[in-house]
Amino acid sequence: MSAPQSHRGIILVADDNEANRELVSALLTAEGYHVVCAADGQQARQAVDSDSVDLALLDVMMPRPTGFELCQAMKSKSETRLIPVVLLTSLNSEADRIHGLMCGADDFLSKPVNKHELLARVYSLLRLKQFTDELDNAETVLFSLALTIEAKDPYTEGHCDRLSKYSVALGEKLGLPEDLRVALRRGGLIHDIGKLAVPESILLKPGPLTPEERKIMEQHTVTGERICAPLRSFRHVLPIIRHHHEKWDGSGYPDGLKSEQIPLTARILQITDIYDALTTDRPYRKALPLEKALAIMREEVKRGWWDGSILQEFEALVHGYEPVHPGVR
Numbered sequence: 001m002s003a004p005q006s007h008r009g010i011i012l013v014a015d016d017n018e019a020n021r022e023l024v025s026a027l028l029t030a031e032g033y034h035v036v037c038a039a040d041g042q043q044a045r046q047a048v049d050s051d052s053v054d055l056a057l058l059d060v061m062m063p064r065p066t067g068f069e070l071c072q073a074m075k076s077k078s079e080t081r082l083i084p085v086v087l088l089t090s091l092n093s094e095a096d097r098i099h100g101l102m103c104g105a106d107d108f109l110s111k112p113v114n115k116h117e118l119l120a121r122v123y124s125l126l127r128l129k130q131f132t133d134e135l136d137n138a139e140t141v142l143f144s145l146a147l148t149i150e151a152k153d154p155y156t157e158g159h160c161d162r163l164s165k166y167s168v169a170l171g172e173k174l175g176l177p178e179d180l181r182v183a184l185r186r187g188g189l190i191h192d193i194g195k196l197a198v199p200e201s202i203l204l205k206p207g208p209l210t211p212e213e214r215k216i217m218e219q220h221t222v223t224g225e226r227i228c229a230p231l232r233s234f235r236h237v238l239p240i241i242r243h244h245h246e247k248w249d250g251s252g253y254p255d256g257l258k259s260e261q262i263p264l265t266a267r268i269l270q271i272t273d274i275y276d277a278l279t280t281d282r283p284y285r286k287a288l289p290l291e292k293a294l295a296i297m298r299e300e301v302k303r304g305w306w307d308g309s310i311l312q313e314f315e316a317l318v319h320g321y322e323p324v325h326p327g328v329r
């Protein structure tokens with residue numbers, strides 16, 4: 001089998017046994033891959049941290065950190081968790097493989113390494129890495145675009161970042177699973193991306209919008225959903241983007257959803273969005289103090305705009321205490 005032509009990749013080969021290391025390295029180099037060698041766990045860790053490694057082949061028994069330990073460390077850090085890890089083991093025991101899987105290993109190779117098996121694994125894992133890199137790039141482009149919208153208005157600087165953090169904290173408090181917390185983090189950054197399609201004359205208009213202009217502005221929810229729809233990894237973010245302007249009483253847009261029809265993640269983002277808007281400086285007023293902002297939000301809950309139970313949880317979060325009883329503060 002020949003190596004992929006478009007992306008040969010940098011492969012880390014970490015093994016304290018020199019003969020094994022050289023053998024694997026020679027096989028891969030002959031196929032045109034760029035190989036970085038490490039003689040122990042420490043060197044391997046340095047290579048992972050500094051060499052833009054695309055794939056790591058780690059001997060499980062090398063001096064500390066062992067292959068298991070390094071694999072676990074790589075998989076627990078956001079910068080390295082997408083690098084595929086193949087564990088090299090001479091033991092070929094079931095216990096070793098189970099331990100490796102628990103550490104997040106993507107695949108295993110038994111020593112002595114079989115050339116064809118090695119090249120097949122390397123080929124398919126590098127292809128996978130290439131796909132995840134492309135996905136990563138697509139997400140990065142979307143986040144950068146979202147930031148360009150924020151940059152147009154100096155008064156909203158840092159808003160999306162804070163929103164993202166508040167929403168994740170609130171989601172955590174409400175016991176949301178990890179995939180929805182990830183969606184909240186992304187949704188905080190990207191929920192207004194559809195504003196890219198709104199003319200600046202409307203987006204930055206200082207006075208009130210005409211009904212026509214309002215209609216165009218309201219389209220940003222639907223446009224944003226359309227922009228992000230092709231990304232499978234954003235499927236939990238789409239409801240946040242589409243529904244972050246719905247209101248509890250059904251008077252919001254774009255679909256006029258009511259109460260619990262509005263996705264929970266969108267209701268969470270609404271609360272943190274309003275809170276951040278009220279507690280930061282705006283062209284027409286100074287930032288409001290915490291209590292004043294919360295009083296306005298309580299008033300808006302009474303008017304039927306937001307989910308009161310989520311506001312209550314949010315108040316508990318910002319005050320650092322638990323609500324005494326549902327509905328009572």
Ligand SMILES: [Fe+2]
Pocket residue numbers: 191192220244245
């Ligand atoms: Fe919006």
